[in-house]
Amino acid sequence: MITIKFVTTVNEPAVLALYEANGWIAYTQNPEALMVAIAHSVNIAAFDDDKLVGLLRYVTDEVSIAFIQDILVLPDYQRRGIGGNLMKTAMQRLKNIGQVHLLTDNEPKTIGFYTSVGFRNAADANLVTFTMENRY
Numbered sequence: 675m676i677t678i679k680f681v682t683t684v685n686e687p688a689v690l691a692l693y694e695a696n697g698w699i700a701y702t703q704n705p706e707a708l709m710v711a712i713a714h715s716v717n718i719a720a721f722d723d724d725k726l727v728g729l730l731r732y733v734t735d736e737v738s739i740a741f742i743q744d745i746l747v748l749p750d751y752q753r754r755g756i757g758g759n760l761m762k763t764a765m766q767r768l769k770n771i772g773q774v775h776l777l778t779d780n781e782p783k784t785i786g787f788y789t790s791v792g793f794r795n796a797a798d799a800n801l802v803t804f805t806m807e808n809r810y
Contacts, residue, residue, distance in 0.1 A: 686705060716732050718760050730745040739772060743776075758787075
């Protein structure tokens with residue numbers, strides 16, 4: 675049975691396995707930095723018994739803005755509603771926040787998921803976003 679809950683700590687090997695299984699190797703090349711980022715985030719995890727199968731993390735000032743940084747589900751567990759339930763749990767907590775943002779790859783699958791849970795392209799809201807990429 676899948677359980678979704680807020681967590682303050684997560685098992686590092688399980689987190690690394692989750693990111694690696696999704697091909698997010700830029701994160702796993704520096705595990706210490708990833709764990710610091712997780713420690714400074716609000717984290718919602720999905721577990722199949724004790725196995726970490728999904729994670730959503732966001733940062734927020736708790737009033738005006740929140741930024742969803744990561745949402746991942748193990749490939750064998752995708753298309754089972756886990757990502758949607760992680761997002762639903764986050765949005766329930768963030769319902770009184772003025773703006774909730776995320777930045778994602780421009781791929782049909784990703785766009786389809788985020789629009790299915792209520793997000794829209796910033797341009798459709800007559801907004802523009804700017805980013806400065808310093809990761810690589």
